[in-house]
Amino acid sequence: MILLYTLAPQWGIGSISPACLKLETWLRMTKLTYQTAIATLEDFEIAPKGKLPFIRYGDRLFGDSTLIIALLKQQESVDLDRDLTASERAISVAFRRMVKENLYWGGVYIRYCIEENWLAYRDTLRELVGQGLSDPEWEAIAQGIYDSVRSQLEGHGLGRHSDEEIVQIICEDIQALSDFLGDKPFFLGDRPTTLDATVYGYIANYIRPPYQSPMVDFALARSNLCQHCDRMAEQYFPELLV
Template sequence: MLFRTDTVRRSVTMEGLGSLADLGVKLVAGYRSVVLGAGAVVAVWLARKIITTKKKQKLRREWDSVGQDVVLLHQFLRGKYCPNLSPFALKVETFLRLANIKYEVDSKSPYGPKGKCPWITINGEDVADSEFVLDNLTQRFNINLESHLSTQQVASLEAVRILADEHLFWCVITWRYWLDRCVIFLTTQDLGLFFNTFMPVFMVPGIKHRAKEQGIGIHSPEEIYQICKKDCATLAGVLGDNDFFGGEKPSRADCAVFGQLAQLMWNAPGTHYEALLTNVFPCLASYCLRMKDTEITRFNLTNTALL
């Protein structure tokens, strides 16, 4: 009996040791898999980091090659009827032309440090957001497009600029990308099959979310249209019989207003939004044409290349 009991104990002990050994082997194998997997992830990350860094260095060399005091304007590709689908890009480009600042356009990298379009590079410095861009250029080149205006007029025009950039803008993009699902807008661009197919997939939910956060998205399509109409009525009232919002000649505020109204004038063909300018407030349509045909800012609607 003692012999048999001892034999059983040794057998159990050996089985236990065998199980522990198997467990150890599995743990080591699992650990090696984790290490190898982590190593592969790190290797891929490093490779992408190196490639991205080299790409940025190459782009930086290209950007710096435009020359001293030459603005490199990063923006979207040209449209069919309007120089740019971004009102803020058109705003900056119009300012550059009004201020007679030498510039070149880059469409390879439209999104800047803040993830927004447009942005500029000048003398190795990157500046993002259209208002900060204009502030920077105004100070850098000692530009004053309001020299013919009083302090009160300049302040009033800043309110007009805010109406266009911060209010009318939301009406336009909410209709363009969400309510109309990019249908009309895509007919005004040469973006190719890929973007024509997938742009609505990403833009519709994205703009819907942003519009609801901003507040305009909680309204009905008709209410949004009425808000846009009211904005246009306000702009038409401020413009009055003047050629420009700056009076006899364009001011800095005109760059912003033109950038926004141009989206209704040329990037919403055949819609009731376009009709707000062409039928309801024709003075705004005439204003857009004057801005387009101003000697300095003139652009060709045939191919939207700035002359």
């Protein structure tokens, strides 16, 4: 049995965490049997990588969505990419790395570096993981999360750029995804693959939350990416559609 530790659904998507949504989408695509555990603050203390998602598989804990997928592909003999050519696999890896290692940080910037967005996101986090805490307790935890994430953003490098430069960099990523998707139903043809699970997890977390940013506006203007998100949601998370 696979037990997935994830952050709760919100805004009509399966998780407020792009990586959690990516992994759960992949699990649903493979039809592997799994259960979810909505993570608490205490669960971060046992997370193998100190972050979500992670899984309990057998009697062990495993972290990082990409490494978890690699593990389950091997252990459960499932491969959404089995029909891809070597060239298509290379394209998939390159786009998935771009999404995870660059586009992700644009989403972090939107939630943590635009003040009105951070104030709203802080309230959402409290509803999901901070219930039962006093105001001073939650304020201390929220400030710690904020400081840690801002430091990580700076360490990654994106946080060292100006607002205008960040928008330029991230919008180029979004445009690349839109250009490659074109009018195809899925990124590598008529059947969804790991790349589709990945893009959905991250782009949905751009366009579904109620946060304002030029990057959000840019993504919303790419109708094929929005339609791709709708297609993935209808196919794999129909219970969340309103």
